[in-house]
Amino acid sequence: MKQAYIIISDVHLGNSECNHKEFCHFLEWIRDLANGPKIIKSENKEITIESPEKIILLGDILELWNPKKGDRDNVIKECIRPFSLLSNTNCDKIFVVGNHDDSLGELEGKIDFETLENGTRFAIYDRHYPKKDKKSGIASGLKIGNRSYFFLHGHQFDKQQAIMKHVSELWDPINWFQDLFNVTFTKKHWKVNFVIFLGLLLSEKYFLWSVFLQSSFWGNLGWAMATGFFALSSIPGIIANTQGTIYNFTKPADKTAEQVIQHKYYQKNKETIDADVVVFGHTHFASSYELKTDVGKKLFLNSGCWIGIDTEFNGTISYVNTFIYLDESGAYILTWRGSGKIECIEAFS
Numbered sequence: 001m002k003q004a005y006i007i008i009s010d011v012h013l014g015n016s017e018c019n020h021k022e023f024c025h026f027l028e029w030i031r032d033l034a035n036g037p038k039i040i041k042s043e044n045k046e047i048t049i050e051s052p053e054k055i056i057l058l059g060d061i062l063e064l065w066n067p068k069k070g071d072r073d074n075v076i077k078e079c080i081r082p083f084s085l086l087s088n089t090n091c092d093k094i095f096v097v098g099n100h101d102d103s104l105g106e107l108e109g110k111i112d113f114e115t116l117e118n119g120t121r122f123a124i125y126d127r128h129y130p131k132k133d134k135k136s137g138i139a140s141g142l143k144i145g146n147r148s149y150f151f152l153h154g155h156q157f158d159k160q161q162a163i164m165k166h167v168s169e170l171w172d173p174i175n176w177f178q179d180l181f182n183v184t185f186t187k188k189h190w191k192v193n194f195v196i197f198l199g200l201l202l203s204e205k206y207f208l209w210s211v212f213l214q215s216s217f218w219g220n221l222g223w224a225m226a227t228g229f230f231a232l233s234s235i236p237g238i239i240a241n242t243q244g245t246i247y248n249f250t251k252p253a254d255k256t257a258e259q260v261i262q263h264k265y266y267q268k269n270k271e272t273i274d275a276d277v278v279v280f281g282h283t284h285f286a287s288s289y290e291l292k293t294d295v296g297k298k299l300f301l302n303s304g305c306w307i308g309i310d311t312e313f314n315g316t317i318s319y320v321n322t323f324i325y326l327d328e329s330g331a332y333i334l335t336w337r338g339s340g341k342i343e344c345i346e347a348f349s
């Protein structure tokens with residue numbers, strides 16, 4: 001088999017803006033590459049896309065932060081077809097977690113290279129692929145053709161997300177409220193529960209206190225428990241239904257690879273990644289940037305996303321439904337235009 005990789009990130013399955021249908025069509029197309037390679041015509045050359053040896057799912061594949069209507073059942077619903085298609089694709093799958101599916105990182109090592117029916121493997125990586133060497137702390141890239149590649153989701157380059165990651169080791173507010181909201185009783189009745197909660201609060205103040213509770217320990221305890229129960233069964237509903245708006249508001253505007261790397265990368269990670277090319281996602285902007293360092297050049301490639309529509313930022317189009325194809329001949333940022341039509345955004349031979 002030829003050394004060929006396909007990298008996909010930021011599909012956000014379960015999010016209301018996820019391009020779920022097109023993503024499934026694209027996965028069918030990948031599966032069918034087993035019948036023979038496809039040729040993409042770029043401006044001045046042809047790119048031959050072979051059946052991949054590995055598919056790298058580079059984070060935020062699942063939307064566990066902000067699913068449609070706050071309901072994580074929508075994530076499960078939108079996952080069934082893509083993962084069934086991936087299972088039937090004859091290659092290994094590497095799942096590197098992002099910030100929106102961060103909690104899956106706990107599965108690293110637990111479903112490590114579990115063998116699927118067709119003998120292909122599925123592995124979860126909590127931070128990046130390949131892993132760091134334990135002794136030296138250096139992560140060496142994967143050699144494909146004449147370059148070495150390193151893969152990570154990219155929230156590590158994002159200051160806000162880095163702080164979140166640190167805080168969430170103790171308490172992750174987004175996950176906590178999502179978990180509480182996704183209790184069936186809360187999900188179904190949070191609005192009514194909130195009214196009952198307010199009723200209990202007010203009744204304590206104006207009525208219950210003077211009549212029943214004043215001297216009764218058990219009465220007070222019962223009231224406190226009921227109020228607590230309805231608070232926990234309603235407030236997460238309010239949070240889950242507004243955090244999408246808050247999240248979109250605080251999200252840094254879609255950044256190009258150049259903006260991300262110039263602002264964040266060089267300070268922190270320069271010593272630990274030993275690769276010619278760093279592939280990441282996270283900002284939803286399929287793009288590239290070449291960084292000149294003391295020791296040479298490092299290329300950064302962003303794999304884009306499968307959410308929303310094409311948008312123009314300062315004269316540059318941010319395409320959606322994008323992926324990266326790597327083989328011995330080079331790296332290609334590509335966009336799926338539907339029905340098997342693929343266009344090349346950038347090529348690095």
Ligand SMILES: [Mn+2]
Pocket residue numbers: 059060098099100153155281282283
């Ligand atoms: Mn992300």
